[in-house]
Amino acid sequence: MLAIGDELLSGRTKDKNIGHLAEVMTVAGIDLKEVRIIGDEPHMIADTVNTLRRSYDLVFTSGGIGPTHDDITADAIAAAFGLPVIEHPEAIARLGSHYAAREMEFTPARRRMTRTPEGASLIDNPVSVAPGFRIDNVFVMAGVPSVFQAMLASLADTLPVGTPLKSRTIPCLFGEGDIGDPLSAIARAHPDVVIGSYPKFDGTGYFNEIVVRSRDEAALDDAASAVDAMLAAQASR
Amino acid sequence: MLAIGDELLSGRTKDKNIGHLAEVMTVAGIDLKEVRIIGDEPHMIADTVNTLRRSYDLVFTSGGIGPTHDDITADAIAAAFGLPVIEHPEAIARLGSHYAAREMEFTPARRRMTRTPEGASLIDNPVSVAPGFRIDNVFVMAGVPSVFQAMLASLADTLPVGTPLKSRTIPCLFGEGDIGDPLSAIARAHPDVVIGSYPKFDGTGYFNEIVVRSRDEAALDDAASAVDAMLAAQASR
Structure with a gap:
């Protein structure tokens, strides 16, 4: 554009x-x-x-x-x-x-x-x-x-019709500094998806959303499950 | 950027x-x-x-x-x-x-x-x-x-300090199609200023703002006066 x-x-x-x-x-x-x-x-x-x-x-x-x-x-x-x-x-x-x-x-x-x-x-x-x-x-x-x-x-x-990118947004209560390392490992293990981490700052504190994107629904499900599991493990630390 | x-x-x-x-x-x-x-x-x-x-x-x-x-x-x-x-x-x-x-x-x-x-x-x-x-x-x-x-x-x-561009914003009750020709003549007659016309559409109708910009205050005044005079002439048509 x-x-x-x-x-x-x-x-x-x-x-x-x-x-x-x-x-x-x-x-x-x-x-x-x-x-x-x-x-x-x-x-x-x-x-x-x-x-x-x-x-x-x-x-x-x-x-x-x-x-x-x-x-x-x-x-x-x-x-x-x-x-x-x-x-x-x-x-x-x-x-x-x-x-x-x-x-x-x-x-x-x-x-x-x-x-x-x-x-x-x-x-x-x-x-x-x-x-x-x-x-x-x-x-x-x-x-x-x-x-x-x-x-x-x-x-x-x-316009030409493409395959829409599907995405899953996962709210994350942990700071990027806390989940950056395990999230990086998940990203490496799932090359067919793009994983983004999007911090927001609302004036009092940060919160974060993890977005998993792929054109392949099965790969998207796998990666989203891995993020869910990582966040659950983080919560029980 | x-x-x-x-x-x-x-x-x-x-x-x-x-x-x-x-x-x-x-x-x-x-x-x-x-x-x-x-x-x-x-x-x-x-x-x-x-x-x-x-x-x-x-x-x-x-x-x-x-x-x-x-x-x-x-x-x-x-x-x-x-x-x-x-x-x-x-x-x-x-x-x-x-x-x-x-x-x-x-x-x-x-x-x-x-x-x-x-x-x-x-x-x-x-x-x-x-x-x-x-x-x-x-x-x-x-x-x-x-x-x-x-x-x-x-x-x-x-950062380096430049000479700020000064601007004058002039509300315009006429459509761009009505004032486009005289505004173009003003722009040609005032090469040291930049004149922009910015239509807005609020759902019911268009309105318009004319913005005159220059680093030269006297040139800015001249061009803004010319726009004011043009709009007054348009109003009395």
Whole structure:
């Protein structure tokens, strides 16, 4: 995923799309491998898109497809692919009828939202009409979270289906320092699962959750049982 | 910034450190230029740290410095620098006396938290003692937000001081499609400021904020006045 916007890097806006995409991908069985956040800089966007689309099967972007001068994502992605930017006919039709029905002017600014690299297909926007677009393996979506989420949902049927990673979360009353060594031994003994230990601090003390993940249900059960047994042994120490 | 952790990419944990660092950097006058989020993969961490530390003046990492087997950041960063990992004597002293005072065992797992690349200096952890570390221009901090924030605060005096970017936020009652064209003209006429337009959608309708940013106060005032005048003209249309 590539999240685009100066406002994310200044701290003015706290991203809400990365965590959402991560959850949707996990449910779909698609591994999210990397996220980058960069500003509204055309060359940086183009270079980063080129790096990511060549490294990964799918790339999702958020941000920079609105009607104002700082919305430069369509141009930057067209540049990345070496393609011209066009006003997409289907986007013109959708937005044109949307504004006509509301007796709103179809300003040049609003027409910016119809611009895509030549050959792109549209991504539906059930929230506010102005579409995202797909070009090759790059899915270009809005930064406003409600719109991003709606666009991602509209893609659900078109994405490849993977085997979802299953996980088991095991609450742990012991500190990581107490269970780190036996947990490490369990992780070594169960190479088909990924075991994570996630401490939290609530202001008064730490607590901890152990998460066991695998695409293989039997391996997951084995490893979770081993963690349960280790925690029971720890409790009786 | 580099945020490290499988749990961020699975959506299980929603990052809270990126937005915090972004705000702290903005106040300090340091431009945050890029953020990456990657999983607990040693080679990926080492490669990414090498890319970022050569591209930017400062690199801040979060995550992966606890006591469990999945905390591999110290090793990966040592590998990035081609340095051996040592048990840092000062970290041993701090954690040793911390556990001794609490009659807690200094387990091998807890000793993992003293490991740094050779030559690293420690970053204080006023919340839970186990330190972060700095090696060259890379600052390695915890992923637990309260600890990350405390570590970052303890660095404040050691970071370079830039000229903070000043900003003016102007509420806008008009849609981006209505003000996109005149706003674009203002942006072209004021090259020393950055003007952003940030639509929000609250479930019933859009509203918008225009943010003008500059390190030059006079240029900021000029551009903000131009935006105010444009909005007043729009209101009287």
